[in-house]
Amino acid sequence: MRFPRIVFLHIGREIVVNTGLGLFAITSVLVSQHLLRRLDNLTMAGFTLADLGEALRCLVPMLAAYAAPAAFLFGALLAIRRLASDSEILALRSCGLGLSSLVLPTLALGALVAAVSAWLMISVEHRARLDLLRLFTAVAVRGGILEPRRFREFGGRISYVEGRD
Numbered sequence: 001m002r003f004p005r006i007v008f009l010h011i012g013r014e015i016v017v018n019t020g021l022g023l024f025a026i027t028s029v030l031v032s033q034h035l036l037r038r039l040d041n042l043t044m045a046g047f048t049l050a051d052l053g054e055a056l057r058c059l060v061p062m063l064a065a066y067a068a069p070a071a072f073l074f075g076a077l078l079a080i081r082r083l084a085s086d087s088e089i090l091a092l093r094s095c096g097l098g099l100s101s102l103v104l105p106t107l108a109l110g111a112l113v114a115a116v117s118a119w120l121m122i123s124v125e126h127r128a129r130l131d132l133l134r135l136f137t138a139v140a141v142r143g144g145i146l147e148p149r150r151f152r153e154f155g156g157r158i159s160y161v162e163g164r165d
Helices: 005-037 039-044 049-085 088-094 100-142
Strands: 150-154 157-161
Touching (some): 005 039, 005 049, 005 100, 049 088, 049 100, 088 100
Antiparallel strands (some): 150 157
């Protein structure tokens, strides 16, 4: 029996579209949650719009690594549900194609999502965390929040700077 390439591409496209929608939604929620939790401390430190763009550049890859598997699950379930409700799975089975025609594209895309997520966690996340730490340090130094010989409370911690160059 020949490999059903057109069915594979149709199911794969359906899963990819729904996964992209889920990835955008989940990543947006995670990024806004992380930024809103620290927004008062950041604005007090002198956070600008350019700093916000840099923070988003660091946060999105970090959080996309955790959002991608959930988004893929959402996309696969939504695609299979739509295929079942439109009776396309029944049409596939009546043409002699079994459930393997649904499983193969889902497993292939799942392996791709797992590889991308692993790459993001192993390579990209550490650099993004370091860049974010450097950004927050630069904002704190630039913003005048750290004044010499004065105690300041920042994020629930009290800091004291003896001198500032």
